[in-house]
């Protein structure tokens with residue numbers, strides 16, 4: 001019973017958690033906002049006072065800003081496309097009855113448990129190394145010139161690495177969605193004269209639309225802030241400098257906290273624009 | 289056209305043979321009902337006819353042509369599933385139009401047929417709703433609509449009314465019967481409700497463990513059940529079976545007498561017993577009579593006005609001309 005008394009007790013009990021969460025969110029946010037209006041160079045004179053919107057203007061007018069935005073969106077978009085398409089295909093494959101289903105499913109999920117730093121290092125050194133990498137051996141086996149992945153096809157490489165990490169997540173969510181499809185619907189469609197491809201587009205895909213929406217939303221939120229994969233592979237070179245990475249460089253490499261903070265505020269705005277945009281497109285799906 | 293012929297069809301799932309060799313002919317335009325206890329293979333048989341399951345051996349002919357290896361879509365049959373299996377993301381209109389779109393009919397023809405089916409089934413007001421916004425009976429009608437627009441050679445129904453409440457069931461039963469009268473298309477209907485079977489069927493097929501026990505018109509099965517299983521399965525309440533001395537008097541191992549063929553009297557009769565439970569339905573009264581010395585319980589159906597109660601001693605007289613006689617193997621003796 002939610003009496004007056006029990007409600008106030010509940011509020012009291014919840015207070016620590018609420019305060020903690022608020023602090024967790026508000027302190028960094030206010031500090032970012034605070035520094036973004038200051039000229040603050042820790043190694044070159046420290047706090048040099050208020051500068052208004054100077055940092056904001058400098059961050060955007062820098063020649064690396066728009067390429068960074070573009071790199072971010074390319075990575076997010078590329079990974080989303082690959083994980084959703086391959087995820088749907090893999091989920092349908094895993095849904096088929098087969099021998100050793102349990103083991104195969106666990107194997108498919110495995111990449112998700114590998115830390116981003118580790119997986120990027122493994123890819124960089126074991127697969128993509130132009131001299132000793134497995135891919136280089138494979139290329140040579142077929143008589144081709146090995147590709148130096150991370151310098152020549154840097155964007156593709158990073159998209160590959162990140163997709164490999166996120167594919168299990170997409171597959172898992174889509175697999176549970178596929179399993180909830182009533183098999184009588186497919187049989188009805190079969191009797192209605194729909195060949196396999198039509199059954200996929202008219203029955204399976206609409207059934208998955210909600211799960212795909214969820215995969216896209218969650219992945220976008222995480223992909224906007226990928227960092228480790230870029231840090232250990234290209235270090236932001238060869239056109240792979242994302243917004244997150246640019247902010248990192250401004251703060252730690254150029255030791256310009258004010259400028260970095262302004263970049264952080266832009267990142268928050270970008271993330272929100274993307275989120276609103278996505279909600280608009282796919283929100284309808286969630287209502288239905 | 290829709291004459292379906294099964295020739296020594298069998299079906300096994302792994303090592304388990306669910307349907308032993310089975311022969312059956314369903315004539316064009318006939319309303320055939322498969323009845324039988326749960327798990328006897330009714331759905332399996334229907335799915336074999338539909339082509340959703342492959343038969344293990346034997347052959348299926350549709351309109352004289354071998355359809356054994358013809359895929360479901362090409363058999364010209366339409367199926368109504370127990371769960372309706374409507375497409376939840378499509379409107380009613382799109383659901384009904386789906387088979388026509390798959391058949392690549394032109395839009396004007398599709399619209400015409402959908403409107404036609406909708407008006408037959410009273411769905412015109414709901415065409416732009418989604419299945420989730422319909423009641424059970426309306427969903428059922430959409431499923432039927434999706435089946436009739438294709439103008440199939442035969443309809444297959446798998447327990448289509450079992451998810452509906454009793455009142456709606458009676459209504460839908462009539463609607464399906466009317467539809468059959470109007471379309472005169474072959475219909476195969478699976479149910480375990482014997483009232484549905486008796487009221488709708490031209491021909492009833494009684495199944496037990498994949499074996500056809502008897503095929504015949506409802507009245508055939510009611511009047512001359514071929515064996516004990518059919519005798520007990522058709523008719524409600526169930527036929528009374530009496531063994532021993534009383535049966536021997538009729539030269540049989542077991543005799544069967546339907547509850548409606550026993551007369552009840554306060555004072556005199558061939559048998560006597562004590563009423564344990566009386567069920568008053570208004571129009572009829574069912575008495576469950578104990579201590580007759582014949583069987584555990586004898587069920588009797590009497591007029592609704594007859595008012596015996598628990599503990600009353602009553603007298604029973606069976607109608608001699610409708611006593612069914614069975615031998616030791618359970619087969620009917622004429």
Ligand SMILES: Nc1ncnc2c1ncn2[C@@H]1O[C@H](COP(=O)(O)OP(=O)(O)OP(=O)(O)O)[C@@H](O)[C@H]1O
Nearest residue numbers: 301304306324325326327328329330331332333480
């Ligand atoms: N895919 C399958 N694999 C193995 N056995 C099956 C399969 N489908 C059905 N069976 C078995 O076949 C038998 C007949 O099943 P079926 O579904 O035809 O029964 P039914 O008469 O429709 O029963 P109900 O009235 O309960 O629907 C059952 O014993 C069932 O266990």
Ligand SMILES: [Mg+2]
Nearest residue numbers: 330331332447
């Ligand atoms: Mg069944």
